[in-house]
Amino acid sequence: MSKGDTSVTDAALSGLGKMLSGRVRLPGSIGYERSTPFNSALISQPAGVVTVADQSDIATTIRFAADHGMRVAVQATGHGTMAQGDDVLVIHTGDLQSCSVDPDRRLARVAPGVRAGRLVRAAADHGLAALTGSSPGVGVVGYLSGGGIGPLSSTFGVSSDYVRSLEVITGDGVLRRVSLDEHPDLFWAMRGGRGALGVITAVEVELPALTSVYAGTVVFPPEHMEAVLRTWADWSAELPDAATTSLTMMNLPASPAVPAPLAGRPTIAVSYASVASPQRAEALFAPMRAAGTPILGETGQLAYADLASIFNEPTDPMPVCRDHVIIGELTTPVVDALLSAAGPTSSTTVTTVEIRRLAGAFAQDPPLSAVSHRDNGYALTATGVVSPDAGDVQADVNKVMAAVAPWTSPTLVRNFTDTDDPETLRKSYSSDTVARLLAMSNNYDPSRVMAVNGEITSTAR
Ligand SMILES: Cc1cc2nc3c(=O)[nH]c(=O)nc-3n(C[C@H](O)[C@H](O)[C@H](O)COP(=O)(O)OP(=O)(O)OC[C@H]3O[C@@H](n4cnc5c(N)ncnc54)[C@H](O)[C@@H]3O)c2cc1C
Structure with a gap:
Protein backbone atom coordinates (compact mmCIF):
# COMPACT_ATOMS: atom_id res chain seq x y z
CA MET A 1 0.00 0.00 0.00
CA SER A 2 1.33 3.46 -0.75
CA LYS A 3 0.53 6.67 1.05
CA GLY A 4 -1.75 7.53 -1.85
CA ASP A 5 -3.94 4.55 -0.87
CA THR A 6 -4.22 5.55 2.78
CA SER A 7 -6.35 8.17 4.44
CA VAL A 8 -3.29 9.93 5.77
CA THR A 9 -2.42 13.43 4.65
CA ASP A 10 0.37 15.76 5.63
CA ALA A 11 -2.24 17.64 7.68
CA ALA A 12 -3.05 14.43 9.58
CA LEU A 13 0.65 13.83 10.15
CA SER A 14 1.01 17.38 11.46
CA GLY A 15 -1.92 16.56 13.76
CA LEU A 16 0.05 13.56 15.03
CA GLY A 17 2.86 15.97 15.84
CA LYS A 18 0.54 17.89 18.18
CA MET A 19 -0.06 14.70 20.21
CA LEU A 20 3.65 14.09 20.79
CA SER A 21 6.45 15.41 22.97
CA GLY A 22 8.75 14.63 20.04
CA ARG A 23 8.38 15.82 16.44
CA VAL A 24 7.04 14.62 13.10
CA ARG A 25 9.52 15.40 10.31
CA LEU A 26 7.87 15.48 6.91
CA PRO A 27 9.74 15.08 3.60
CA GLY A 28 11.78 18.20 2.91
CA SER A 29 11.85 19.35 6.54
CA ILE A 30 14.85 19.40 8.85
CA GLY A 31 15.26 16.08 10.62
CA TYR A 32 13.63 13.97 7.87
CA GLU A 33 17.14 13.03 6.75
CA ARG A 34 17.61 11.11 10.01
CA SER A 35 15.87 8.20 8.30
CA THR A 36 18.76 7.85 5.82
CA PRO A 37 20.12 4.29 6.07
CA PHE A 38 23.81 3.73 6.97
CA ASN A 39 23.93 1.99 3.60
CA SER A 40 23.52 5.19 1.61
CA ALA A 41 22.86 3.26 -1.62
CA LEU A 42 19.34 2.69 -0.27
CA ILE A 43 16.83 5.45 -0.99
CA SER A 44 14.34 5.59 1.87
CA GLN A 45 11.24 7.74 1.43
CA PRO A 46 8.92 7.18 4.39
CA ALA A 47 5.79 9.31 4.80
CA GLY A 48 7.40 10.92 7.84
CA VAL A 49 10.00 10.47 10.54
CA VAL A 50 8.80 10.64 14.13
CA THR A 51 11.67 11.60 16.41
CA VAL A 52 10.18 10.22 19.61
CA ALA A 53 10.89 11.75 23.01
CA ASP A 54 9.42 9.02 25.22
CA GLN A 55 7.51 5.72 25.36
CA SER A 56 4.20 7.49 25.06
CA ASP A 57 5.23 8.99 21.68
CA ILE A 58 5.96 5.48 20.41
CA ALA A 59 2.55 4.14 21.50
CA THR A 60 0.78 7.16 20.01
CA THR A 61 2.60 6.78 16.69
CA ILE A 62 1.83 3.07 16.46
CA ARG A 63 -1.88 3.69 17.13
CA PHE A 64 -1.94 6.53 14.62
CA ALA A 65 -0.36 4.31 11.96
CA ALA A 66 -2.85 1.50 12.64
CA ASP A 67 -5.80 3.93 12.46
CA HIS A 68 -4.58 5.26 9.11
CA GLY A 69 -3.70 1.95 7.44
CA MET A 70 0.00 2.71 7.65
CA ARG A 71 2.96 0.72 8.99
CA VAL A 72 5.82 1.71 11.28
CA ALA A 73 9.52 0.91 11.01
CA VAL A 74 11.86 1.57 13.92
CA GLN A 75 15.28 3.10 13.46
CA ALA A 76 18.02 4.09 15.90
CA THR A 77 21.32 4.37 13.99
CA GLY A 78 20.35 3.17 10.50
CA HIS A 79 22.97 0.35 10.48
CA GLY A 80 20.34 -2.25 9.60
CA THR A 81 17.71 -0.04 8.06
CA MET A 82 16.13 -0.92 4.73
CA ALA A 83 14.52 1.55 2.32
CA GLN A 84 11.00 2.48 3.42
CA GLY A 85 8.10 3.53 1.22
CA ASP A 86 5.54 6.28 1.74
CA ASP A 87 3.10 3.98 3.57
CA VAL A 88 5.59 3.81 6.46
CA LEU A 89 6.23 6.10 9.42
CA VAL A 90 9.74 5.76 10.80
CA ILE A 91 9.87 5.80 14.61
CA HIS A 92 13.31 7.28 15.23
CA THR A 93 14.61 6.43 18.70
CA GLY A 94 17.95 8.24 18.42
CA ASP A 95 17.04 10.79 21.11
CA LEU A 96 16.29 8.10 23.74
CA GLN A 97 19.74 7.93 25.30
CA SER A 98 19.36 6.74 28.87
CA LEU A 210 35.59 -9.17 32.17
CA THR A 211 38.11 -6.36 31.91
CA SER A 212 40.65 -7.54 29.35
CA VAL A 213 41.09 -9.93 26.44
CA TYR A 214 43.91 -11.12 24.23
CA ALA A 215 43.00 -9.87 20.77
CA GLY A 216 44.08 -8.29 17.53
CA THR A 217 43.90 -8.27 13.75
CA VAL A 218 46.89 -9.30 11.65
CA VAL A 219 47.02 -8.52 7.92
CA PHE A 220 48.96 -10.50 5.31
CA PRO A 221 49.99 -9.52 1.75
CA PRO A 222 48.45 -10.88 -1.48
CA GLU A 223 51.17 -13.47 -2.02
CA HIS A 224 50.22 -15.10 1.30
CA MET A 225 46.47 -14.94 0.79
CA GLU A 226 46.07 -18.54 -0.30
CA ALA A 227 48.23 -19.97 2.49
CA VAL A 228 46.49 -17.83 5.11
CA LEU A 229 43.01 -18.79 3.92
CA ARG A 230 43.85 -22.51 3.80
CA THR A 231 45.49 -22.38 7.24
CA TRP A 232 42.57 -20.43 8.73
CA ALA A 233 40.05 -22.93 7.34
CA ASP A 234 41.74 -25.79 9.27
CA TRP A 235 42.93 -23.82 12.31
CA SER A 236 39.61 -22.08 13.02
CA ALA A 237 37.72 -25.39 12.96
CA GLU A 238 39.80 -26.66 15.89
CA LEU A 239 39.78 -23.55 18.11
CA PRO A 240 38.47 -24.06 21.65
CA ASP A 241 35.50 -22.07 22.98
CA ALA A 242 37.93 -19.66 24.67
CA ALA A 243 38.75 -18.11 21.28
CA THR A 244 36.70 -16.51 18.50
CA THR A 245 37.96 -15.61 15.04
CA SER A 246 37.00 -14.07 11.72
CA LEU A 247 38.84 -13.61 8.44
CA THR A 248 38.47 -10.89 5.82
CA MET A 249 39.66 -11.00 2.21
CA MET A 250 40.14 -7.31 1.44
CA ASN A 251 40.40 -5.27 -1.70
CA LEU A 252 40.61 -1.73 -0.36
CA PRO A 253 40.88 1.30 -2.65
CA ALA A 254 44.07 3.26 -3.22
CA SER A 255 42.95 6.15 -1.05
CA PRO A 256 44.75 8.32 1.52
CA ALA A 257 42.16 7.14 4.07
CA VAL A 258 43.42 3.54 3.76
CA PRO A 259 46.71 2.54 5.49
CA ALA A 260 49.42 2.35 2.79
CA PRO A 261 50.17 -1.40 3.11
CA LEU A 262 46.51 -2.21 2.40
CA ALA A 263 45.71 0.40 -0.24
CA GLY A 264 45.01 -0.58 -3.83
CA ARG A 265 45.84 -4.27 -3.56
CA PRO A 266 44.30 -7.47 -2.23
CA THR A 267 45.18 -8.40 1.36
CA ILE A 268 43.83 -10.81 3.95
CA ALA A 269 43.18 -10.11 7.64
CA VAL A 270 42.67 -12.50 10.54
CA SER A 271 40.91 -11.18 13.65
CA TYR A 272 41.18 -13.09 16.89
CA ALA A 273 39.92 -12.60 20.45
CA SER A 274 40.44 -14.90 23.38
CA VAL A 275 39.59 -14.96 27.08
CA ALA A 276 42.33 -17.53 27.76
CA SER A 277 45.45 -16.47 29.68
CA PRO A 278 47.75 -14.28 27.55
CA GLN A 279 50.26 -17.13 27.23
CA ARG A 280 47.67 -19.69 26.14
CA ALA A 281 45.87 -17.22 23.86
CA GLU A 282 49.15 -16.36 22.15
CA ALA A 283 50.06 -20.03 21.76
CA LEU A 284 46.66 -20.78 20.22
CA PHE A 285 47.19 -18.00 17.67
CA ALA A 286 50.82 -18.94 16.85
CA PRO A 287 50.08 -21.35 13.94
CA MET A 288 47.89 -18.72 12.31
CA ARG A 289 50.46 -15.97 12.64
CA ALA A 290 53.06 -18.30 11.10
CA ALA A 291 50.93 -18.82 7.97
CA GLY A 292 52.52 -15.77 6.33
CA THR A 293 54.50 -12.62 6.97
CA PRO A 294 52.22 -9.98 8.49
CA ILE A 295 52.36 -6.51 6.93
CA LEU A 296 50.21 -4.80 9.54
CA GLY A 297 48.61 -5.39 12.91
CA GLU A 298 49.42 -7.21 16.09
CA THR A 299 47.81 -9.21 18.84
CA GLY A 300 48.16 -8.66 22.56
CA GLN A 301 46.33 -8.00 25.80
CA LEU A 302 43.68 -5.27 25.39
CA ALA A 303 41.17 -3.57 27.63
CA TYR A 304 37.79 -5.14 26.84
CA ALA A 305 36.48 -1.65 26.12
CA ASP A 306 38.93 -1.45 23.17
CA LEU A 307 38.06 -4.83 21.66
CA ALA A 308 35.90 -3.47 18.81
CA SER A 309 38.83 -1.33 17.64
CA ILE A 310 40.48 -4.42 16.13
CA PHE A 311 37.73 -4.54 13.47
CA ASN A 312 38.07 -0.94 12.34
CA GLU A 313 34.46 -0.87 11.13
CA PRO A 314 33.36 2.12 9.01
CA THR A 315 32.04 5.05 11.03
CA ASP A 316 30.41 6.99 8.19
CA PRO A 317 27.55 5.88 5.97
CA MET A 318 28.61 4.57 2.57
CA PRO A 319 26.84 3.08 -0.46
CA VAL A 320 27.30 -0.68 -0.54
CA CYS A 321 25.85 -3.81 -2.03
CA ARG A 322 26.10 -6.86 0.16
CA ASP A 323 25.08 -10.49 0.39
CA HIS A 324 25.38 -13.09 3.12
CA VAL A 325 25.38 -16.89 3.33
CA ILE A 326 26.17 -19.63 5.83
CA ILE A 327 28.66 -22.36 5.00
CA GLY A 328 28.92 -25.47 7.19
CA GLU A 329 32.60 -26.27 6.69
CA LEU A 330 35.45 -24.58 4.86
CA THR A 331 36.54 -27.62 2.89
CA THR A 332 39.22 -27.50 0.19
CA PRO A 333 36.68 -27.01 -2.65
CA VAL A 334 35.09 -24.08 -0.76
CA VAL A 335 38.48 -22.43 -0.27
CA ASP A 336 39.33 -23.03 -3.95
CA ALA A 337 36.04 -21.40 -4.96
CA LEU A 338 36.68 -18.39 -2.71
CA LEU A 339 40.17 -17.92 -4.10
CA SER A 340 38.92 -18.07 -7.66
CA ALA A 341 36.09 -15.54 -7.05
CA ALA A 342 37.83 -13.14 -4.65
CA GLY A 343 41.48 -14.20 -4.46
CA PRO A 344 44.55 -12.16 -5.39
CA THR A 345 44.30 -12.89 -9.13
CA SER A 346 40.51 -12.53 -9.40
CA SER A 347 40.45 -8.77 -10.17
CA THR A 348 37.27 -8.62 -8.09
CA THR A 349 35.69 -5.28 -7.20
CA VAL A 350 34.26 -6.76 -3.99
CA THR A 351 35.72 -4.71 -1.13
CA THR A 352 35.54 -7.32 1.62
CA VAL A 353 34.61 -10.97 1.98
CA GLU A 354 34.26 -11.45 5.73
CA ILE A 355 33.93 -14.92 7.23
CA ARG A 356 33.01 -15.28 10.90
CA ARG A 357 33.36 -18.61 12.64
CA LEU A 358 30.18 -19.58 14.51
CA ALA A 359 30.98 -22.20 17.11
CA GLY A 360 31.34 -23.04 20.78
CA ALA A 361 28.82 -21.23 22.96
CA PHE A 362 27.14 -19.84 19.83
CA ALA A 363 25.52 -23.26 19.47
CA GLN A 364 23.91 -23.13 22.94
CA ASP A 365 20.14 -23.04 22.69
CA PRO A 366 18.66 -21.37 25.77
CA PRO A 367 14.97 -21.42 26.54
CA LEU A 368 12.92 -18.55 25.14
CA SER A 369 14.91 -17.27 22.19
CA ALA A 370 13.70 -16.76 18.63
CA VAL A 371 17.29 -16.91 17.34
CA SER A 372 17.29 -19.93 15.02
CA HIS A 373 19.98 -21.96 13.27
CA ARG A 374 22.62 -22.16 15.97
CA ASP A 375 24.60 -24.82 14.14
CA ASN A 376 28.35 -24.51 13.97
CA GLY A 377 29.59 -23.05 10.72
CA TYR A 378 30.79 -19.91 9.02
CA ALA A 379 28.86 -16.70 8.26
CA LEU A 380 30.15 -15.19 5.01
CA THR A 381 29.33 -11.63 3.98
CA ALA A 382 30.55 -10.12 0.70
CA THR A 383 30.41 -6.32 0.54
CA GLY A 384 31.23 -4.01 -2.34
CA VAL A 385 31.40 -0.23 -2.10
CA VAL A 386 29.43 1.24 -4.98
CA SER A 387 30.97 4.19 -6.81
CA PRO A 388 30.88 5.52 -10.38
CA ASP A 389 34.32 4.10 -11.16
CA ALA A 390 34.07 0.88 -9.17
CA GLY A 391 32.70 -1.21 -12.06
CA ASP A 392 29.89 -3.71 -11.68
CA VAL A 393 30.28 -4.40 -7.97
CA GLN A 394 26.93 -6.18 -7.65
CA ALA A 395 27.98 -8.63 -10.38
CA ASP A 396 31.18 -9.41 -8.46
CA VAL A 397 29.27 -9.87 -5.17
CA ASN A 398 26.99 -12.26 -7.06
CA LYS A 399 30.06 -14.05 -8.42
CA VAL A 400 31.32 -14.75 -4.88
CA MET A 401 27.88 -16.03 -3.88
CA ALA A 402 27.65 -18.23 -6.99
CA ALA A 403 31.14 -19.64 -6.36
CA VAL A 404 30.25 -20.88 -2.86
CA ALA A 405 26.60 -21.71 -3.62
CA PRO A 406 27.10 -25.51 -3.81
CA TRP A 407 28.17 -25.54 -0.13
CA THR A 408 25.85 -22.96 1.44
CA SER A 409 23.23 -23.94 3.96
CA PRO A 410 19.59 -22.87 3.43
CA THR A 411 19.84 -20.73 6.58
CA LEU A 412 21.00 -17.18 7.34
CA VAL A 413 21.97 -15.07 10.37
CA ARG A 414 19.22 -12.50 10.99
CA ASN A 415 21.51 -9.58 11.83
CA PHE A 416 23.53 -10.09 8.65
CA THR A 417 20.48 -10.41 6.40
CA ASP A 418 20.09 -6.94 4.94
CA THR A 419 16.98 -7.35 2.85
CA ASP A 420 13.25 -6.80 2.97
CA ASP A 421 12.58 -9.77 0.71
CA PRO A 422 10.25 -11.98 2.80
CA GLU A 423 11.50 -15.26 1.39
CA THR A 424 15.15 -14.43 2.12
CA LEU A 425 14.34 -13.03 5.56
CA ARG A 426 12.52 -16.18 6.58
CA LYS A 427 15.70 -18.20 5.96
CA SER A 428 17.08 -16.62 9.12
CA TYR A 429 14.39 -18.40 11.16
CA SER A 430 13.26 -21.99 11.46
CA SER A 431 9.85 -22.68 9.94
CA ASP A 432 8.49 -23.28 13.47
CA THR A 433 9.72 -19.84 14.51
CA VAL A 434 8.09 -18.14 11.50
CA ALA A 435 4.83 -19.97 12.23
CA ARG A 436 4.96 -18.96 15.89
CA LEU A 437 5.70 -15.30 15.07
CA LEU A 438 2.80 -15.34 12.62
CA ALA A 439 0.42 -16.82 15.21
CA MET A 440 1.57 -14.30 17.82
CA SER A 441 1.08 -11.36 15.48
CA ASN A 442 -2.65 -12.07 15.51
CA ASN A 443 -2.59 -11.13 19.21
CA TYR A 444 0.15 -8.54 19.41
CA ASP A 445 0.06 -6.87 15.99
CA PRO A 446 -3.44 -7.54 14.65
CA SER A 447 -3.29 -4.66 12.13
CA ARG A 448 0.16 -5.76 10.92
CA VAL A 449 1.44 -2.29 11.68
CA MET A 450 5.05 -3.41 12.30
CA ALA A 451 6.79 -3.28 8.90
CA VAL A 452 9.27 -6.00 9.91
CA ASN A 453 6.40 -8.27 10.91
CA GLY A 454 4.88 -7.91 7.45
CA GLU A 455 8.20 -8.73 5.83
CA ILE A 456 8.67 -11.95 7.79
CA THR A 457 5.13 -13.23 7.79
CA SER A 458 3.56 -11.77 4.63
CA THR A 459 3.61 -14.72 2.25
CA ALA A 460 3.58 -17.20 5.15
CA ARG A 461 0.01 -16.24 6.00
C1 LIG B 1 29.22 -1.82 10.25
C2 LIG B 1 28.28 -2.85 10.84
C3 LIG B 1 28.77 -3.77 11.76
C4 LIG B 1 27.91 -4.74 12.29
N1 LIG B 1 28.42 -5.67 13.17
C5 LIG B 1 27.62 -6.63 13.67
C6 LIG B 1 28.12 -7.62 14.57
O1 LIG B 1 29.31 -7.65 14.89
N2 LIG B 1 27.26 -8.56 15.03
C7 LIG B 1 25.93 -8.56 14.71
O2 LIG B 1 25.20 -9.42 15.19
N3 LIG B 1 25.42 -7.63 13.88
C8 LIG B 1 26.23 -6.68 13.35
N4 LIG B 1 25.71 -5.75 12.49
C9 LIG B 1 24.27 -5.79 12.17
C10 LIG B 1 23.49 -4.97 13.21
O3 LIG B 1 23.60 -5.56 14.49
C11 LIG B 1 22.00 -4.94 12.84
O4 LIG B 1 21.84 -4.37 11.57
C12 LIG B 1 21.19 -4.17 13.88
O5 LIG B 1 19.82 -4.41 13.70
C13 LIG B 1 21.46 -2.68 13.79
O6 LIG B 1 20.70 -2.01 14.77
P1 LIG B 1 20.70 -0.40 14.78
O7 LIG B 1 19.72 0.02 15.77
O8 LIG B 1 22.09 0.07 14.88
O9 LIG B 1 20.23 -0.08 13.29
P2 LIG B 1 18.85 0.48 12.76
O10 LIG B 1 19.02 0.53 11.28
O11 LIG B 1 18.50 1.73 13.43
O12 LIG B 1 17.80 -0.64 13.13
C14 LIG B 1 17.85 -1.86 12.41
C15 LIG B 1 16.72 -2.75 12.81
O13 LIG B 1 16.87 -3.14 14.18
C16 LIG B 1 15.58 -3.33 14.74
N5 LIG B 1 15.42 -2.37 15.84
C17 LIG B 1 16.16 -1.27 16.10
N6 LIG B 1 15.70 -0.65 17.20
C18 LIG B 1 14.63 -1.37 17.63
C19 LIG B 1 13.71 -1.22 18.70
N7 LIG B 1 13.78 -0.22 19.58
N8 LIG B 1 12.73 -2.14 18.82
C20 LIG B 1 12.62 -3.16 17.96
N9 LIG B 1 13.45 -3.36 16.92
C21 LIG B 1 14.46 -2.47 16.76
C22 LIG B 1 14.56 -3.03 13.66
O14 LIG B 1 14.23 -4.24 13.00
C23 LIG B 1 15.34 -2.13 12.73
O15 LIG B 1 14.84 -2.17 11.41
C24 LIG B 1 26.54 -4.78 11.92
C25 LIG B 1 26.06 -3.86 10.98
C26 LIG B 1 26.92 -2.91 10.43
C27 LIG B 1 26.38 -1.95 9.40
Missing part, protein backbone atom coordinates in the same frame (compact mmCIF):
# COMPACT_ATOMS: atom_id res chain seq x y z
CA CYS A 99 21.98 4.14 29.84
CA SER A 100 22.72 3.01 33.40
CA VAL A 101 24.69 0.18 34.96
CA ASP A 102 23.86 -1.55 38.25
CA PRO A 103 27.24 -3.06 39.20
CA ASP A 104 25.83 -5.09 42.11
CA ARG A 105 23.31 -6.89 39.90
CA ARG A 106 25.68 -6.81 36.89
CA LEU A 107 22.87 -5.42 34.77
CA ALA A 108 22.59 -2.51 32.36
CA ARG A 109 19.36 -0.77 31.49
CA VAL A 110 19.54 0.68 28.00
CA ALA A 111 17.20 2.94 26.04
CA PRO A 112 16.72 2.23 22.33
CA GLY A 113 18.88 5.07 20.99
CA VAL A 114 22.10 4.04 22.77
CA ARG A 115 25.04 2.91 20.62
CA ALA A 116 27.29 -0.02 21.53
CA GLY A 117 30.38 2.07 22.28
CA ARG A 118 28.60 4.03 25.00
CA LEU A 119 27.30 0.93 26.80
CA VAL A 120 30.70 -0.78 26.55
CA ARG A 121 32.38 2.21 28.22
CA ALA A 122 29.69 2.51 30.91
CA ALA A 123 30.03 -1.20 31.76
CA ALA A 124 33.85 -1.07 31.70
CA ASP A 125 33.78 1.61 34.42
CA HIS A 126 32.58 -1.20 36.72
CA GLY A 127 34.86 -3.98 35.41
CA LEU A 128 32.00 -5.45 33.37
CA ALA A 129 31.67 -6.35 29.68
CA ALA A 130 28.74 -5.43 27.44
CA LEU A 131 28.46 -8.17 24.80
CA THR A 132 28.09 -5.99 21.72
CA GLY A 133 29.30 -6.50 18.14
CA SER A 134 32.21 -5.39 15.99
CA SER A 135 31.07 -1.78 15.53
CA PRO A 136 30.75 0.74 18.40
CA GLY A 137 28.31 2.70 16.22
CA VAL A 138 25.63 -0.01 16.02
CA GLY A 139 22.60 0.43 18.29
CA VAL A 140 22.53 -1.86 21.34
CA VAL A 141 18.81 -2.56 21.13
CA GLY A 142 18.76 -3.12 17.35
CA TYR A 143 21.73 -5.49 17.66
CA LEU A 144 20.12 -7.45 20.50
CA SER A 145 16.75 -7.52 18.75
CA GLY A 146 18.25 -9.74 16.03
CA GLY A 147 20.39 -11.93 18.31
CA GLY A 148 23.85 -10.42 18.12
CA ILE A 149 27.13 -12.12 17.23
CA GLY A 150 30.04 -10.44 18.96
CA PRO A 151 33.84 -10.79 18.90
CA LEU A 152 33.66 -13.35 21.75
CA SER A 153 30.66 -15.33 20.48
CA SER A 154 32.41 -18.71 20.78
CA THR A 155 32.88 -18.02 24.49
CA PHE A 156 29.70 -16.16 25.44
CA GLY A 157 27.27 -17.21 22.72
CA VAL A 158 24.52 -15.09 21.19
CA SER A 159 24.35 -11.68 22.89
CA SER A 160 20.55 -11.59 23.18
CA ASP A 161 20.74 -14.63 25.49
CA TYR A 162 21.97 -12.12 28.11
CA VAL A 163 18.82 -9.99 27.86
CA ARG A 164 16.99 -10.39 31.17
CA SER A 165 13.92 -8.25 30.49
CA LEU A 166 12.54 -5.82 27.95
CA GLU A 167 9.89 -3.18 27.75
CA VAL A 168 8.06 -3.33 24.46
CA ILE A 169 5.16 -1.53 22.84
CA THR A 170 3.56 -4.10 20.60
CA GLY A 171 1.73 -3.45 17.33
CA ASP A 172 -1.54 -3.09 19.29
CA GLY A 173 -0.07 -0.02 21.02
CA VAL A 174 0.20 -1.66 24.48
CA LEU A 175 3.31 -1.31 26.68
CA ARG A 176 4.42 -4.54 28.35
CA ARG A 177 7.39 -5.57 30.46
CA VAL A 178 8.53 -9.01 29.33
CA SER A 179 10.93 -11.51 30.92
CA LEU A 180 11.20 -15.24 31.64
CA ASP A 181 8.26 -14.80 34.06
CA GLU A 182 6.24 -12.00 32.45
CA HIS A 183 4.73 -12.60 28.98
CA PRO A 184 7.33 -15.30 28.25
CA ASP A 185 5.96 -15.75 24.73
CA LEU A 186 6.77 -12.14 23.91
CA PHE A 187 10.14 -12.43 25.68
CA TRP A 188 10.89 -15.32 23.31
CA ALA A 189 9.85 -13.28 20.26
CA MET A 190 11.78 -10.14 21.18
CA ARG A 191 15.04 -12.04 21.78
CA GLY A 192 15.85 -12.57 18.10
CA GLY A 193 12.62 -11.60 16.32
CA ARG A 194 14.16 -8.24 15.35
CA GLY A 195 11.21 -6.10 16.34
CA ALA A 196 8.69 -8.14 14.38
CA LEU A 197 5.96 -7.68 16.98
CA GLY A 198 6.76 -4.34 18.54
CA VAL A 199 9.13 -1.54 19.42
CA ILE A 200 11.51 -2.18 22.31
CA THR A 201 11.63 0.83 24.62
CA ALA A 202 14.17 -0.49 27.13
CA VAL A 203 16.41 -3.52 27.57
CA GLU A 204 17.88 -4.94 30.75
CA VAL A 205 20.97 -6.94 29.86
CA GLU A 206 23.42 -8.95 31.94
CA LEU A 207 27.08 -7.89 31.89
CA PRO A 208 29.71 -10.61 32.49
CA ALA A 209 32.71 -9.63 34.61
